[in-house]
Amino acid sequence: MELAKSYLAGLEKRSVLIIGAGKMSELTAKHLVANGVSGVIVSNRSYDRATSLAAQFNGRAVKYNEMYQHMVDADIVISCTAANHCVVRTEDMRQVMEKRGGRKIFMIDIAVPRDVEAGVGKIQGVSLFDIDDLNGVVDKNLAERKKAAVRAEEIIEEELEEFMKWLGMQFIVPTISALKKWGEEVKQKEIKRALNRLGEISEHDRKVVCSLANSIVNQILHLPVTQLKGYALTTEGHLYTEILQNLFNLDVPGQKPKKQLASRHPGDTLRLKKV
Incomplete structure (x- = not known):
């Protein structure tokens, strides 16, 4: 979510298209809505499951074969299906981007195996992150937090030493x-x-x-x-x-x-x- 916030300069009033209606899709939707996303659209092979998930977040479900036309207006696309092949194809996304009129789109593919073809990330205006990219961001953030924690400990030790000196001189x-x-x-x-x-x-x-x-x-x-x-x-x-x-x-x-x-x-x- 921090990655999306940074890319879009905040999530308030942003719209998201979620492809897939499983547990990961539900969890992702919860985080997005909690961070200000106002429009949730769910697309899934099972329309009933898409409807059920969308209802939890006052969103709406769309048919699976209509997902590309709804990508034209979405700010964020999250894909997490159980398919064993890519469901978002490069050529289809080229057409989507032509219709967006130069507006950029943020896409996250958290499916294993991947839902989105690698070529999608090379299309101008598309920022695509897969599970490996997200793990890299997590590792980087973890390293920065560890570094910050070490510095925090040093500061505490320095301040404690100064306090003990002060206390010892009272x-x-x-x-x-x-x-x-x-x-x-x-x-x-x-x-x-x-x-x-x-x-x-x-x-x-x-x-x-x-x-x-x-x-x-x-x-x-x-x-x-x-x-x-x-x-x-x-x-x-x-x-x-x-x-x-x-x-x-x-x-x-x-x-x-x-x-x-x-x-x-x-x-x-x-x-x-x-x-």
Whole structure:
């Protein structure tokens, strides 16, 4: 059906002539009607069977020896009979195409053995597909779907990896937020102090002071934040997070605060002690 849709730019309001009234013909008619085909004509050696099938789809039956004259107006021809010989002949189809006035026709032969002579497909304006062609289309679509499935799996793996990284770094978010809050408090405090000392200054100078304070705080916080993010996914991530909390005496929501005392001893480096 996808092949017919592509060829005809959609199946809405298209008409189809179905040659044969067996199970495959019935199944084909169901798919065509479900996809928008509005006119169904059935031709079969047994007129009663043709009538029965056509009635299921509000279509009409035509006599077997009249099928060629109805091909003149059909957009699609589907042939699936149990005949052991071709029932659609090349010369007859040439006459049909002459009467169509240049309008193209889409034909599918799903019978085994073939219902339509191979020469029909060589007639100008006729697009003929047999069961082998359809199998080729199915194989191609299957290969494309498999390729798409592989790519989809790759995308899922990539996104899952990114999500796991993001999830693995969430424990540092409260600490970084607390650090930025600390920096903002320090900045506002120092701006207020500087402005009080400067007294009356212009709005321009006030903006310069605020911009300078903002730049200094951002530069101070940039390195510890960047470094902490780098350590977050390592085995030392939690250790460095705790160290940063202790260094800046951060009040991190959901975590017990730790007070630190810095002690200097001759010949020693700076040491931090818990109390």
